[in-house]
Every structure is written in structure tokens, then in C-alpha cells.
Amino acid sequence: MKTLRECIEDAEEKKVAIGHFNISNLEALHGIYNAAKKLNVPVIIGVSEGEEDFVGRDEAVSLVTMIRERDQYPIFLNADHHASFEKVKDCIDAGFDAVIIDAAKLPFEENVALTKQCVEYAKNSGRDVLVEAEIGYIGSGSNIKDEIPEGAGILTKPEEAKAFVDATGIDMLAPSVGSIHGLIKSGKPHIDANLVGEIRNIAGVPLVLHGGSGLRDEDFTNAIASGISIVHINSEIRLAWKEAIEKFITENPTEIAPAKISGGAVEAIEKIVEARLKLFNNIS
DSSP: OOOHHHHHHHHHHHTOOEEEEEOSSHHHHHHHHHHHHHHTOOEEEEEOHHHHHHHOHHHHHHHHHHHHHHHTOOEEEEEEEEOSHHHHHHHHHHTOSEEEEOOTTSOHHHHHHHHHHHHHHHHTSSSOOEEEEEESOOOOOOSEEEEOOTTTTOOOOHHHHHHHHHHHOOSEEEEOSSOOSSEEEESOOOOOHHHHHHHHHHHOSOEEEOOOTTOOHHHHHHHHHHTEEEEEEOHHHHHHHHHHHHHHHHHOTTOOOHHHHHHHHHHHHHHHHHHHHHHHTTOO
């Protein structure tokens, strides 16, 4: 079975992208894995700091590791958007396959210093833990926004991306190329595919697209063709879960069994993930 690093290398060679989907509960994990296994493609499970606190750090590791070992399947766990060395260290020690140190709000040099500290710890962990970092503005949260937030136009400069990668030694980079975390009611973000290509060529490491929920299909395909190797989706999953739960309760107001209430949410999440994975992997 291939490692996460090998799966990313394969994705780059094939000009496809690995889907990264966040979980807060078993419904999401089952829905995501069902879709990935159906299509026989690698998949990354993500937990943010808040999701990690809710699911449990060790519990998330145990669940994903169990599935991988039981089924001999390329499913991996990523610590999504962790903001401190201590949090990143805890996830590496717990057995995560990858970590994201998100210090993009800090001045460039401070971002470099914190990211480099995380990279050095990962490389000395005795395992092949991949470290990703972020520069530029991608926003935060997976709420539904009325409009594209101010600051969304602050894109990553290729020369800044190269300097950051050279200074930190990261394995993957999440640049700002037009996407925004969350869903937008009015207007859709637009991915600058040319910028993606420029950054990939000069930075020399795989690129990760955050804030994928709500983007146009052509934005995904153009970004992947230009050098994106991993795509993050979260808000679409959360919305599908919420709408499925609300629909079931409305139609079945006397039902109180969690397994019955949540069953439709698994199917709704699986449907969303399957469609995204087909798009990312060029599967018709």
C-alpha cells in the first residue's frame, strides 16, 4: 500500500488531485470513506483544532488507522489548520500522517520561524509526516457568508512562495489563489489557474487548494491541471449533514433513534464526496 507522499506523487504525475474532507462525527467518516472506496481513489481525512477537540485526537487516529490497516486502503489523517507548534507536535506524536501549521496571519518572518520549527520536529519524529503551511489570505471558518470577504484579493506572490518554501523546507504549500473558506451567498470566488502554475513551477513542492466548497467545476479542473495536488472540502459536507438531519426530523418528528436520524446524513455526504472525487480524479 502506498504512503501519502507516494499518493501525492502519483496525483502529480496523473494531473489529478486527492480529495481532503473534514470530519466531526462518524457520519462524515462513513460517507467519505464509502465514496472513496467505491471509486478506488486515495482520500485524506482532516480534523481542524475544533473538530479534533470534539472527535478526540487519539480517537481520530485510531479510526483512520483501523480502516487503513483493516482494508489495506490509502486513507490518511491530516491535522487541518493548527495554529501552534504545541498543537502540531501533539498531532505528530499521536500518529497523524500530515499536519498543517497555519501561521499565515503572522508576519512573513514569524510564519517562517514557526513553520520551520514544525518541519524540524516532523522530520525527527521517526515517521514520514508531511508538513504543509500557508501564505496569503484564504480566510477562516466554514460558515455561509453573505459575500466574498474583504481581503480575498490578496493573492500569494510566486517569489514569496519560493522564499517561504526554501526557508522552511515544507512538503506542501497552501497558497492564496482566489478561493475562500466557507460558502458564499452572493458571487463565487475565482481561481487564478495561471498563478497556480507559476507558484508550482517556482516553489517546487505540491500545492494544496483550501476553501474548495462552492467553487465552479471548471475552477477545480483548471487548478488541478495547473498544479494543485490536494483539494480541501468541508463546508459542503457540513451543509449536507445539516440539511439531511433537518429534513429527517421534519418528516419524522417522533423519531428519536440517532442511527435512524443520521442515516440520511451519511448518504448525503457520500453523494457530495463521490461527485467531488470524480471531478478531482477525472472519473466519468
